[in-house]
Amino acid sequence: MIGAIIGDIAGSRFEWNNYKSKKIKLFHKRCRPTDDSIMSLAIAKAILESTGDFTDLSARAVSCMQELGRVYKNAGYGGNFYRWIFADDPQPYNSFGNGSAMRVGPCGYAAQNLEEAKELSAKVTKVTHNHPEGMKGAEATAAAIFLAREGRSREEIRNYILENYYHIDFTIDQIRPKYTFDVSCQGSVPVALEAFFESTDFEDAIKTAISVGGDSDTIGAITGSIAEAYYGVPEHVIRAAIEYLDGTQMEILYYFEERYPSKAIGEDGEVSGTVFDVLNGLCQISGS
């Protein structure tokens, strides 16, 4: 699930300062994890606490999102979601915002089949984003992650998305000049998917996602969550990203990656192990 966090961190400095080029550095001192990372970690925590039995995942998602949302209350939430975090009796509010897709990644990693990816997505989404477009944006993202984990090609994933979710008839180059801030699922999830479809590797996927502009950290997070499952994540990118995380965030990431591992890529471009192996190695160094 580290891919969403990396996309969020890399996009964070461009959200209010769009930069319409792929010639960017992913990491910079002005980068930080925002709501996309915090809520992805909240969903990861809810999944970990489920220990394989997802019957109560909706309730766990509510309590974990409220818990972390209250700890990290300045992470950049929208107004409705902010009120939901602090509500005594939080209710879904028919949102079709891209918050549903930015946080759903862990469902795609925890699922054991495509149907389960969709079920888990629905369970964590309907508690806030119960509008059909909110549900769809999350499900499309979770499905793409699952298909990528299964080793499907980009073409196969693209065809599945086009047949079941979105009619994507543009390229990033075509829309980049005029694309502006759009926090709806329907206005940003297809863009994030297309950035992945056009990408050549993990870093290229994130850079393509950010280069389109708009809600850069969220588009980066969605694209990153899929690109991680498809390509794996370069070790040097993992090391750079976790410099931005505090102990609470790191702990959730560590245990999620341990239980639901994804691939790490070594300097030679080949799979070198898992993201967890890299995290674990760094923890042992810092602990010794």
Ligand SMILES: [Mg+2]
């Ligand atoms: Mg954000």
